[in-house]
Amino acid sequence: MSKAERVLQILKSSIKLDHKRFVVGHARRDPFEALVAIVLSQNTNDRNAIRALEALRERGLLTPEAIEEAEFTVLEEALRPAGMHRQRARRLKELAVAVKDKDLLSMGREELMALPGVGPKTADVFLSFMGLSPEFPIDTHVRRVVSRLSLAKGDYESMRRVLLRAFPPDERVFAHLALIEVGRRWCRPRNPRCGECPLREVCEYANPPQSSSSSSRISTPASHHGGELKGSQD
Numbered sequence: 001m002s003k004a005e006r007v008l009q010i011l012k013s014s015i016k017l018d019h020k021r022f023v024v025g026h027a028r029r030d031p032f033e034a035l036v037a038i039v040l041s042q043n044t045n046d047r048n049a050i051r052a053l054e055a056l057r058e059r060g061l062l063t064p065e066a067i068e069e070a071e072f073t074v075l076e077e078a079l080r081p082a083g084m085h086r087q088r089a090r091r092l093k094e095l096a097v098a099v100k101d102k103d104l105l106s107m108g109r110e111e112l113m114a115l116p117g118v119g120p121k122t123a124d125v126f127l128s129f130m131g132l133s134p135e136f137p138i139d140t141h142v143r144r145v146v147s148r149l150s151l152a153k154g155d156y157e158s159m160r161r162v163l164l165r166a167f168p169p170d171e172r173v174f175a176h177l178a179l180i181e182v183g184r185r186w187c188r189p190r191n192p193r194c195g196e197c198p199l200r201e202v203c204e205y206a207n208p209p210q211s212s213s214s215s216s217r218i219s220t221p222a223s224h225h226g227g228e229l230k231g232s233q234d
């Protein structure tokens with residue numbers, strides 16, 4: 001059994017997903033609404049993104065036309081819970097104009113990534129959750145956990161290639177969400193709770209190689225491998 005297979009086996013036996021803890025679990029199957037939800041989750045946590053999404057919904061601002069026509073101040077107020085509301089309002093306006101006459105469901109990864117505010121992670125989440133292509137999105141939690149496990153390392157695209165090979169298409173959405181849960185519950189950026197983590201038996205961070213245990217420990221703090229994925233990757 002490969003390491004990824006064992007990781008998946010452990011995740012399946014230990015993580016029960018609650019989709020309402022993720023912003024995509026609050027979006028209807030409407031492609032524009034889903035894309036907005038995913039964009040809102042950039043550089044904030046899902047709880048704040050969900051609050052902003054619901055505020056947009058209350059104001060009837062979940063169509064490209066409504067966002068394009070909305071007053072900036074109204075849009076900004078709705079987006080306030082997610083932080084950086086001015087930049088987000090500007091970006092959402094740009095996105096609404098860019099997709100107004102487009103069929104999001106027929107757009108490929110590169111086309112999506114050419115849209116304002118859409119980077120590889122947002123494109124991969126969209127394609128995965130709309131059931132268009134079984135990608136493996138890498139957010140800040142996934143990056144930190146798979147790095148510490150020594151399952152994948154490097155930049156977004158290197159990590160993505162490894163994870164696409166490691167996890168079968170029909171398991172990728174689950175594995176992505178379950179790894180986020182591991183990151184939230186145990187594998188925190190600082191002081192990960194390895195003693196309680198279900199993945200500890202397969203984790204190189206928790207079980208550094210004997211010959212270089214001290215140096216391995218020192219070389220894998222959150223600031224090295226658990227760093228945030230900033231906007232350019234979102």
Ligand code: SF4
Nearest residue numbers: 187192194197200203
């Ligand atoms: S064992 Fe520790 S370092 Fe490894 S995934 Fe779990 S919390 Fe993170």
